[in-house]
Amino acid sequence: MGKVTLRNLAAHKIRLVLTGVAVILGVAFVAGTLIFTDSMNKQFDELFSRVGTNVAVDVRAKKVVDGDDDGMAAQPVPATVLKALEGVDGVKDPKGNVTGYAAVVGKDGKVIGTPQNGPPQIGMNWTGTGIYDLSAGKAPQGPGEVVIDDRTAEKGDLAVGDTVQVLTAGPPQRMRVVGLSDAGNLMGATLTAFDTPTAQKLMLKPGYFSDIEMGSSGPSQAELRDRVAKVLPSGMEAVTGEKLREEAKSDIATMMNFFRTFLLVFALISIFVGAFIIFNTFSMLVAQRTRELALLRAVGAARAQVTRAVIGEAVAVGIVGSTLGLLAGAGLATMLQSQVGDAGDGGLTFTATPVIWSYVVGIVVTVVSAYFPARRAAKIPPVAAMRDDVALPQRSMRIRLALGSLLTLAGAGLIGAGLAGNGGNPVIPVGVGAFAVFIGVAMLAPVISVPVLRVLGAPAARLMGSPGRLARQNALRNPRRTAATAAALMIGLALITTVNVLGATMRASVDDQIDSQFGADYLVASEGAGGVAAGAAQKIQAVPGVTAASPTYVGDAKIAGKDASYISADAAMIVKAAKLKIVSGGADLGNAGIMVDEDTAKDNGWKVGSAVPVQFTDGKTERLTVTGVYAKSDLIGTRLVSPQAYMRHTLNPSVDAIVVDAAATTAATKTALESALKEYPNLKVSDQSALKEDARKQVDGFVTFLTILLVMSVIIAAVGVVNTLALSVIERTREIGLLRAIGISRRQLRRMIRLESIMIAVFGAVLGMGIGVAFGAALQNALAEDGLGVLAIPYGTLAIYLAVAAVIGVLAALWPAWRAGRMDVLKAIATE
Known part of the structure; x- marks a missing residue:
């Protein structure tokens, strides 16, 4: 029967090549996804292997709230802690790090990089003993000097000695590029470095660090961590350098696993579609060879042998399709890397995983799709070889109709149950339901x-x-x-x-x-992650025709013991800007007020006058009074906190957006606003x-x-x-x-x-x-x-x-x- 299989493969080359295309495309998607994510993971590993180099212990503020800012809302570390650490036995070369938002404007007047939903724009202090080395020039000294990474300089057509505009949370700065850093592959991020006092002033606050790291002169990391923890003030924690690196890798691994799963879902859809093609092709091939297969049965071939002969053809198609699909997958991975900019410059990484899965998926899908036609072929009676009108046995349409209807209804029910929520993970029931609907409709x-x-x-x-x-x-x-x-x-x-x-x-x-x-008439917001710089509100208010300009802030806190985000702004302005409908109470937040929407008030049993415990990111808890309840608002969210309360617990407040009212919403007014903000190229005025x-x-x-x-x-x-x-x-x-x-x-x-x-x-x-x-x-x-x-x-x-x-x-x-x-x-x- 092996010779029969090889002969049939040779006799139906064109037909099987067309079938192989479906296998190739499906496998290429799987292989490309796995090769691409393996390559990106390796690049991230290489990048984070430099993070925390020679760091035994890192001191940072305890993260009180698990907000979406991934720890950026944590409080900074006072410089007094650095002084205390210098006296701890075993601590070697402690240094304070300052990190935050900083972006460079190129010669074309545009912010370098892709800030909106793109790689971060990182600002830091240059300590001289960090993980980045100078490739040209010198280290920054004084408030007018800055070092940028090589790729940022290349994108902005900048060189040592050029004067550039640097954007931070404060007013724009004109600074001279005194050095370039060899930052390696930063995965598309931009790097800007200042001397420590300048970095503190621009991105944090004088006398504070984002964290403090140190080496060890002898003790193990765990032992040194315990020693350091004893001298830390309340609200601070010490972690080992190993844990620091694991956290960084874990965050990236989580992101890459989600991305891999996301792409593999679409790869599986392609394979699912390909299975229909393979099934149809083998059904037609078997139907066209009915007499031939019946003749094999007549000369003594058993049913199992006929089945194996057809399955053998499927295995051959699966092997060839998987091999070509793996090669095509490498090309697809290269194309994906080209779409992620600098992040894809590290080349491809080949592991055993994409190879194994390519062959498993290609062969298994092909064999399973061909199995049922092969079974039908084996059921052909030997006497059928004598007849001219021989045909494959077909199942009744009634069974198909009943089973298809059942699967469609069951799938629709699963989709409905998944979308209804009920606190579970909706992905599985919705996915299974959609699969059942497709199979059911295909049967119908x-x-x-x-x-x-x-x-x-x-x-x-x-x-x-x-x-x-x-x-x-x-x-x-x-x-x-x-x-x-x-x-x-x-x-x-x-x-x-x-x-x-x-x-x-x-x-x-x-x-x-x-x-x-x-x-509102206008909204001024940043197109990047840096928020609206200090001083922009004053420039907006000075524009003729502007009647009000109110900053809004976004914060995270534990409200009534649960992690929650909130908006903080002048309530009267927000009520008008968001067309809030006040259900009860009023919009006077005062010094320690909070407004909530109807659903939040109902879920927590709050009403006007209720005292709500709020633990802010500085670790301190304050009881805010509910001053008003408003109807649901998708623009504002569920909570509005007094700006005074926000300021009391935020060392370095960042304006999220500015709400603007004007006497007339004309093109001239908008042009005047844009002209007033021309030194802030990251800000956009929107009506x-x-x-x-x-x-x-x-x-x-x-x-x-x-x-x-x-x-x-x-x-x-x-x-x-x-x-x-x-x-x-x-x-x-x-x-x-x-x-x-x-x-x-x-x-x-x-x-x-x-x-x-x-x-x-x-x-x-x-x-x-x-x-x-x-x-x-x-x-x-x-x-x-x-x-x-x-x-x-x-x-x-x-x-x-x-x-x-x-x-x-x-x-x-x-x-x-x-x-x-x-x-x-x-x-x-x-x-x-």
Whole structure:
């Protein structure tokens, strides 16, 4: 039987190559993801191996609140602690570090780097014994000198001796570049270094450090940590250098694991789609070799031998596809690295993991997909070799209808339960539910295809004459095959449609929120992570026509024992700016007040006058009085704290945004504001329309990114249409010869095959878009209370996708139609 398997592989090279393409694309996605994340992990490991070098113990403030700022809200360490540490036995070379936000403006007037949702812009003090070395110039000395890293200098076209503008939380600084640092691969981040007093003044506060690190003159890290802890004041902690490095690596590992899982989900979708193609291809191959397989049974081959012969072909396809997919995956990983800028400069890292998983996924998926056709082939009775009309046994449509309906309903129930929440992880039930719905609809597709294809094929049958009627009949001839081919396209377009419906819903919901909740004339905010610099508010207030400019702050605290974020600002201004509806109480926060929304008040049993314990990031607890309760606001959130209370517990306050009211919201006013803030290139002045546009751009970027990831599954589905048509043409060789003999032209024959392909592709698109709209509506309904209050269906985009599906059908039919048109009529008629 081994020879039979090899002979069949040689006899069906083109068909199996097309099947292998589905394996290659799916495996390439898996391999590319694993190679890319392995490469990035290695680069992060190399980067963090330099963090904490020669550090035995690090002293820092205890983190009271686990906020989203990843520890940046922790209080700084007083310089007096450094003096105390110098007297601890075993402490070697203690030094204080200052870190914070600092960005450099290039010669083009733009901030260097990609601050919005991009790599950090790091400012630090130059200690002379850090992990970075000078590559040119000298160390900074005095308030007018700065050192920047080589890559930042290259991006900004800067050199030693140039004068640059440096942005920090304070006023912009004009400083001279006195040195360049060889910072290695900072993964796209920018590095700016000052002398210690300057760094403290610009990024922290004079007399304070972000942390203090030290080496050991003999004791172990754990022993030295315990000694250091004894002299620390309340609110400070000592950790070993090893723990410091582990924390840094752990944070990155968590991020990379999420990114890997995120990409692998899309890889599995592509593999899932490919499984349909492989199943369909082997089903058709087995059907075309029915007499051959029956003859093998007649000459003594056992059922198991026939099954193994077909499975052997699948294994061969899986091995070849996995090998080529692994190579393609390396190319995909290279492309992914090129999209992450400087972070991808470290080259690829190859480990055993992507190799093993590539072959496991490729071979297992191919074998499993081919198993059921192989089982059906083994059931062919030997006597069937004597008959002309032998066919593979088919299961009843009733069983398929019942099982498909059950899976679809069960999947919909799981999706509903997952989206309902109930405190659990919704990803698993939603994912399993979606999988069940796809399988269920794929099983129902043969039943659905008959009425749908009659409708879709009606225009072609009426307008295209005989080719149109024949195309519709061919598509309807084998509903199972048509459905299996269309199902692959259905899955990809269902997910793409879901993403687009969700994107349109997000855009419509944000527009509605801004219209209904944004009452200010302008909002001034930073496009990076540095917040609004000190002094900007005064410049805004000095603009003619500006009637009010109120800074807002964002903080984290333990409120009533639970970690929570809050907004701090002048309540009267915020009530107007956010169109807050006061349910009870008033907007006078006073010196120690807090306002909460209705849901928060209800959940905690608070009312106007209630005392709420709040532990701030400095570790101190204060009881704030509820002065007002307001209706839910997506723009403000659930808590508004008195600015005085925020200032009392924040050593280095940072303005998040400035709310601006003006006498007239004209283009001249906005231009005047932008002109007043021209020395702050990281700040943006936005009116209501600009806020909407920014939100749309973010949503569009999100939708585009996910759509690109899902395009792979659509490409695989298109390959499946090509495969099905090519095998169908071979299967109908005699029929095509007879059609040519009775007068149908080559052009009409090619048109018939193209129309059949278009019908199959459009059928898959209609099914997919229908499911996608249903999924999108379910997501909107589940998230209506979380900001997605407006369901929007992008009809124009869906029409484009339908047209794209038709184009896919045309392209998929090119080669099969060309091959059919070149058939010799007499040889085709003589084919058995």
